[in-house]
Amino acid sequence: MQALKQSQPSDQLSFARSDNSTLVVRLAGDWHLRHGLPEPDLVLKQLDTAPKPAKLTFDAAELGDWDSGLLTFLMGVSEICHKRNLPVDWSPLPEGVRGLMQLAEAVPEKTGARHEAAHTSFIEQLGGEAISFARGLDDFLRFLGEVAIAFAKLAVGKARFRRVDLMIVLQDCGASAFGIVTLVTFLVGVILAFMGAVQLQQFGAAIYVADLVGIAMSRDMGAMMTAIIMAGRTGAAFAAQLGSMKVTQEIDALTTMGISPLEFLVLPRVLALFLMIPLLCVYADCMGVAGGAFVGATMLHISVGTYIRETAHAVTLTGIFGGVFKAAVYGIIIAVAGCLRGFQCGNSSSAVGDAATAAVVTGIVYVIVACGMFAFIFNILGF
Amino acid sequence: MATTPSPIKSSDGKPVSVTKFPKDGPPPITVKNLTMAFGNFVLMKDLNFTVNHSDIFIIMGGSGSGKSTLLRHMLGLIEPAKGEVFYGDFNFTRGEPLEREEMLRHFGVLYQGGALWSSMTLAENVGLPLGEFTDLSDAEIREVAALKLALVGLKGFEGYYPSQISGGMQKRAGLARAIALDPEILFFDEPSAGLDPISSRLLDDLILELRDNLGATIVVVTHELASIFAIGNNSVFLDAESRTMIAHGDPKDLLAHSTDHRVQTFLTRGGEDAEKSARNHG
Numbered sequence: 001m002q003a004l005k006q007s008q009p010s011d012q013l014s015f016a017r018s019d020n021s022t023l024v025v026r027l028a029g030d031w032h033l034r035h036g037l038p039e040p041d042l043v044l045k046q047l048d049t050a051p052k053p054a055k056l057t058f059d060a061a062e063l064g065d066w067d068s069g070l071l072t073f074l075m076g077v078s079e080i081c082h083k084r085n086l087p088v089d090w091s092p093l094p095e096g097v098r099g100l101m102q103l104a105e106a107v108p109e110k111t112g113a114r115h116e117a118a119h120t121s122f123i124e125q126l127g128g129e130a131i132s133f134a135r136g137l138d139d140f141l142r143f144l145g146e147v148a149i150a151f152a153k154l155a156v157g158k159a160r161f162r163r164v165d166l167m168i169v170l171q172d173c174g175a176s177a178f179g180i181v182t183l184v185t186f187l188v189g190v191i192l193a194f195m196g197a198v199q200l201q202q203f204g205a206a207i208y209v210a211d212l213v214g215i216a217m218s219r220d221m222g223a224m225m226t227a228i229i230m231a232g233r234t235g236a237a238f239a240a241q242l243g244s245m246k247v248t249q250e251i252d253a254l255t256t257m258g259i260s261p262l263e264f265l266v267l268p269r270v271l272a273l274f275l276m277i278p279l280l281c282v283y284a285d286c287m288g289v290a291g292g293a294f295v296g297a298t299m300l301h302i303s304v305g306t307y308i309r310e311t312a313h314a315v316t317l318t319g320i321f322g323g324v325f326k327a328a329v330y331g332i333i334i335a336v337a338g339c340l341r342g343f344q345c346g347n348s349s350s351a352v353g354d355a356a357t358a359a360v361v362t363g364i365v366y367v368i369v370a371c372g373m374f375a376f377i378f379n380i381l382g383f
Numbered sequence: 384m385a386t387t388p389s390p391i392k393s394s395d396g397k398p399v400s401v402t403k404f405p406k407d408g409p410p411p412i413t414v415k416n417l418t419m420a421f422g423n424f425v426l427m428k429d430l431n432f433t434v435n436h437s438d439i440f441i442i443m444g445g446s447g448s449g450k451s452t453l454l455r456h457m458l459g460l461i462e463p464a465k466g467e468v469f470y471g472d473f474n475f476t477r478g479e480p481l482e483r484e485e486m487l488r489h490f491g492v493l494y495q496g497g498a499l500w501s502s503m504t505l506a507e508n509v510g511l512p513l514g515e516f517t518d519l520s521d522a523e524i525r526e527v528a529a530l531k532l533a534l535v536g537l538k539g540f541e542g543y544y545p546s547q548i549s550g551g552m553q554k555r556a557g558l559a560r561a562i563a564l565d566p567e568i569l570f571f572d573e574p575s576a577g578l579d580p581i582s583s584r585l586l587d588d589l590i591l592e593l594r595d596n597l598g599a600t601i602v603v604v605t606h607e608l609a610s611i612f613a614i615g616n617n618s619v620f621l622d623a624e625s626r627t628m629i630a631h632g633d634p635k636d637l638l639a640h641s642t643d644h645r646v647q648t649f650l651t652r653g654g655e656d657a658e659k660s661a662r663n664h665g
Binding site: 160162165168245248249250252253254255256257258259260 | 455458459460484485487488490492494495496498499500501502511512515516560
């Protein structure tokens with residue numbers, strides 16, 4: 001019975017007219033947030049019913065327990081009456097309610113403080129996105145330029161950073177990434193070999209699986225897969241590290257000490273990834289071939305020796321170096337994107353997460369754009 | 384890693400501050416017509432004040448009045464929308480990047496949370512500026528870093544990482560780093576924020592000691608009344624409502640003589656109208 005009563009707000013709220021010009025709002029029973037709130041609009045309806053009241057008051061004789069649920073309702077009523085210039089007599093309400101209402105209304109609303117919900121059309125949003133993408137590219141190129149200047153300083157021995165920082169980053173984006181690179185590129189080799197095997201077996205040309213896997217891995221897939229792994233692993237880490245350093249003002253502390261954060265923080269990171277990613281790429285090529293050989297040996301009955309010989313025959317040194325060169329460029333892209341997003345990070349912990357996400361997205365998008373450009377250029381050059 | 388020749392060095396390699404701001408020269412800090420704005424939103428306008436030699440200069444005002452932002456403008460971390468900041472004769476706002484960097488080496492800054500570099504030990508934190516800007520050997524750097532840490536009461540904590548010590552200790556370590564190069568101007572951003580009353584008092588004493596013994600000029604952003612009266616001998620009062628400074632001078636004089644009710648309300652913690660002001664500002 002109690003539950004039924006609480007679920008029906010009309011029992012909590014009823015209206016009466018003490019004389020023709022006064023509306024009495026009767027509050028009864030328990031008013032709790034967790035049981036839901038009656039709409040203040042019910043009062044609005046009463047105010048519109050003739051005869052129109054000129055004053056509003058309350059009857060709280062049967063009011064039981066209450067919490068901010070009641071206050072929320074009363075604030076709604078107060079706003080309605082305020083809009084209509086209707087005098088309200090709060091005095092019948094319990095003292096606690098009156099005190100809290102006074103507190104809530106003590107400071108008038110600051111004009112202009114409320115954020116208007118912006119309504120933008122689809123076209124407008126599309127344009128906005130396009131402009132922000134173009135700005136993002138602009139920021140990226142600008143930052144890349146600054147990094148290039150820092151590298152020039154490094155070349156003449158004028159850049160400042162701690163060697164131990166470089167060593168730590170080298171280890172972090174080199175040796176520590178071995179496991180994941182092994183797993184992913186071995187499986188990519190397996191997948192490529194599988195796909196090739198199904199088709200090539202039909203012509204009795206199963207041995208050409210070795211050519212397929214070898215060429216694909218060395219020219220593109222090795223560099224690409226390594227880059228995607230490193231974007232997710234290291235690019236995000238760079239952004240999160242620099243982003244949280246921004247939040248804790250550690251970057252400001254460097255700047256005001258006269259130490260360039262670009263040289264001190266960005267240079268070792270870009271340098272490390274630039275140096276390590278080509279090595280990882282060569283390793284990834286080998287693991288891909290190993291994955292292919294595994295499929296060859298278990299599914300196609302090609303001996304490992306034959307498979308390797310066929311691979312060596314198919315893969316050219318130009319192809320391998322092309323892949324390694326691409327990987328080095330990808331490394332710079334990923335490191336610069338990660339550091340840039342870290343520097344652009346806002347001043348909160350959620351902004352650090354956003355920076356890490358943005359770093360991975362930017363890194364992978366630019367890597368794939370670069371990959372497309374390389375395909376075009378290498379084609380023209382006849383590699 | 385090569386070290387660029389730095390002026391903060393004497394023949395025997397010890398860091399010695401070549402006095403950048405002689406006592407008979409122009410005041411160490413002059414702020415002229417400074418306007419701080421983000422886009423179209425003007426936070427503060429028409430700020431004009433000077434900080435004299437060996438002042439402990441307080442930047443005070445209510446929450447959100449732009450005290451820390453003013454400090455960031457003075458340090459060049461944010462470019463002003465209008466106006467200039469001078470250090471001695473040097474126009475810092477319009478200065479060349481290299482000259483600005485050189486000027487920054489005469490400053491020490493203590494940030495709100497300490498802002499210690501979390502991947503380095505306390506000794507490395509304090510030692511980094513020494514390694515970058517002096518010719519000291521590694522062993523000498525360790526000695527100087529240990530001395531600076533001892534000055535702030537952190538003897539024996541050289542090998543600790545910032546995450547291993549308490550917030551108050553991080554702040555003191557930040558101070559040790561700020562005074563590593565014996566700066567002539569020290570900036571403090573809310574030094575007592577997050578400290579218990581006793582630690583906060585000890586930090587105030589430390590600030591006074593540094594001023595008296597290093598002869599440094601000190602700028603402190605704070606809203607702690609106890610600190611303001613204990614250490615400050617000059618100040619500027621920022622008012623969020625009128626978006627400019629409404630008082631300038633010794634905080635004790637302002638308390639005694641200022642007729643502006645906003646300044647009085649602030650300096651007396653609401654005074655008789657405590658309840659009303661608490662409602663309006665709380």
